[in-house]
Amino acid sequence: MRTVMDLQNDKQPKMFSMSVILYSCVILNAVFITVVIVRDRDIVDIDTSYHKSNKSWMSGDNAVYKTHADKEKEKHIIIMASKETGSSFLGEILNRNPKVMFVFEPLQKFTTKVPSGKMKASAFDGENIDLIDRIFKCNFDIDTFSAQQKPIFCSNSRVFSESALCSTKNITHVAINNLTDVCLTYQYRAMKTIRLWNIELLKTLAVDPAIHLKIIHLVRDPRGIMNSRNKLNQRNKDFQRKGDKLDEVTELCKDLSHNLHIIENSASWLKNRYMLVRYEDIAKDPHAYAKHIYDFIDLELPLEVQQWISKSAKQTEGGKYSTTQDFAAVATRWRYEISFSDIRSVQEKCAISMESLGYKEVKTSDELENEKNVLGYLPKRFSITSENSYMNINFHSIEHQLIEK
Ligand SMILES: *[C@@H]1O[C@H](CO)[C@@H](O)[C@H](O)[C@H]1NC(C)=O
Ligand SMILES: *[C@@H]1O[C@H](CO)[C@@H](O)[C@H](O)[C@H]1NC(C)=O
Numbered sequence: 431m432r433t434v435m436d437l438q439n440d441k442q443p444k445m446f447s448m449s450v451i452l453y454s455c456v457i458l459n460a461v462f463i464t465v466v467i468v469r470d471r472d473i474v475d476i477d478t479s480y481h482k483s484n485k486s487w488m489s490g491d492n493a494v495y496k497t498h499a500d501k502e503k504e505k506h507i508i509i510m511a512s513k514e515t516g517s518s519f520l521g522e523i524l525n526r527n528p529k530v531m532f533v534f535e536p537l538q539k540f541t542t543k544v545p546s547g548k549m550k551a552s553a554f555d556g557e558n559i560d561l562i563d564r565i566f567k568c569n570f571d572i573d574t575f576s577a578q579q580k581p582i583f584c585s586n587s588r589v590f591s592e593s594a595l596c597s598t599k600n601i602t603h604v605a606i607n608n609l610t611d612v613c614l615t616y617q618y619r620a621m622k623t624i625r626l627w628n629i630e631l632l633k634t635l636a637v638d639p640a641i642h643l644k645i646i647h648l649v650r651d652p653r654g655i656m657n658s659r660n661k662l663n664q665r666n667k668d669f670q671r672k673g674d675k676l677d678e679v680t681e682l683c684k685d686l687s688h689n690l691h692i693i694e695n696s697a698s699w700l701k702n703r704y705m706l707v708r709y710e711d712i713a714k715d716p717h718a719y720a721k722h723i724y725d726f727i728d729l730e731l732p733l734e735v736q737q738w739i740s741k742s743a744k745q746t747e748g749g750k751y752s753t754t755q756d757f758a759a760v761a762t763r764w765r766y767e768i769s770f771s772d773i774r775s776v777q778e779k780c781a782i783s784m785e786s787l788g789y790k791e792v793k794t795s796d797e798l799e800n801e802k803n804v805l806g807y808l809p810k811r812f813s814i815t816s817e818n819s820y821m822n823i824n825f826h827s828i829e830h831q832l833i834e835k
C-alpha cells in the first residue's frame with residue numbers, strides 16, 4: 431500500500447520533491463474551477479434508482495455501491511483545517527475507504543488569486559460554498575473543473591483518479607458525466623480543505639435537507655503550525671504567504687478564535703454535525719482518533735485504513751524514526767526548532783485561541799523541555815475523550831454538551 435508520500439511523489443515529482451513532513455499538510459498546486467450557476471439536476475432520479483435497479487457490484491472485499499446511493503443515507507463530510515495541521519493525513523483516512531468518495535482540496539483555485547493582495551480571501555466565499563455543494567451533490571458540469579487543476583485530484587483523490595476525468599486529456603462532457611455517475615454511487619462524499627476560514631459559511635449546507643453534513647474541524651497549536659509553514663520550500667505560496675503584508679499569525683488566530691467563538695456560543699445548526707480534533711491528539715493515538723472520526727460519521731473503520739495508519743505511523747520526516755512514539759513526538763518538535771522570540775510572538779497573537787484549545791503559554795525557554803508545559807488537555811467542552819475509553823463515546827451527548835453548553 432502506498433503512503434501519502436508515495437501518492438504525492440508519483441505524479442508530481444517536482445511539486446513534492448520538497449520536504450514532505452509525515453502527515454503535515456502538503457500544499458498541492460492544483461486548482462478547481464467552479465461556476466456560480468446552481469442547477470437541480472437529476473435529484474429525483476437518484477431517489478428511486480437505487481431501489482429500482484438490481485445491479486449490485488462487489489469487488490473483492492470492497493463492497494462499493496454501483497447503483498446510486500440511497501439519498502437518505504448519504505453523508506457529506508468536510509475536514510476543515512488550516513495549512514500545516516495534518517489535514518493530508520486525516521484526509522487519507524477517508525480517501526482509503528472504498529465506501530468514501532474523497533476530494534483533496536477542491537478550493538485551491540480561488541485562493542491562488544489572494545496572495546497578490548488584490549483580493550481578499552472572503553471574495554471567494556460564495557464560489558467556495560457553491561463548489562462544495564456541487565461535490566456533495568455530484569452536480570458537476572463542464573465548467574466545474576479545469577485541466578490545470580486535474581493533477582491535484584487525479585493523484586490525491588482515489589475515486590476521481592479512477593474516473594474518466596483523469597484518464598482523458600481534456601475535460602469533456604463524457605468525462606464529466608462519468609464522474610457524475612461514479613460520484614452518485616457513493617453514499618459517503620468527503621473532502622478536506624484548508625481554505626475555508628469561516629465556519630459560518632457552512633451553515634447554508636448544514637440546513638440544506640439534501641445534505642447530511644459532518645464537519646471535522648482540525649486544529650493545531652499555532653506555534654507548531656508556524657514552525658511547519660516556515661519550513662515549506664515554496665515559502666508559503668498561498669493565501670497566507672510569508673513576506674506579504676499580511677500578518678500570517680494574526681490572520682490564522684483571528685480566524686481560529688472567530689470559529690471557536692461561533693462553535694461555543696450560538697451555533698445550534700452545528701449540533702450533531704461538528705467534531706473538533708487536535709493534531710497533537712491524533713499524533714499520539716492515530717488509531718483511536720480514526721475510530722472517533724469514523725464513529726462520528728457513522729461508518730465502520732475498515733481494516734485497510736487501520737493498516738495504512740499503522741504503516742504511516744512508523745514513518746516520519748527523513749525516515750529517521752521508527753516507532754509510533756516518535757510519530758507523536760513530531761507534533762511538538764517545534765519546541766526545538768523555532769526561536770523563543772517567535773514563540774513569544776505567536777503566543778501573544780494567539781493567546782485566546784490557544785487557551786481555548788488547551789495549548790499552554792511558556793514564559794521561559796527552559797519550560798520547552800517538557801511537552802506537558804506546552805500541551806495541555808483539550809478543554810472538556812471540546813473533548814471527545816473525557817471518558818478514557820474511546821470505544822464507548824457517545825458522540826451525540828458530547829456534541830450536545832458542546833453546543834448546548
Ligand atoms: C434483475 O433481476 C432479474 C431477476 O432476478 C434478472 O432477470 C435481471 O437480469 C436483473 N437485471 C439486471 C440489470 O441485473
Ligand atoms: C468511468 O470511467 C472509468 C475510466 O474510464 C471507467 O472504468 C468506469 O467504468 C466509468 N464508470 C461509469 C459509471 O461510467
Ligand SMILES: *[C@@H]1O[C@H](CO)[C@@H](O)[C@H](O)[C@H]1NC(C)=O
Pocket residue numbers: 599600
Ligand atoms: C484538448 O484541448 C486542447 C486545448 O484546448 C485542444 O487544442 C485539443 O484539440 C483538445 N483535444 C481534444 C482531443 O479534444
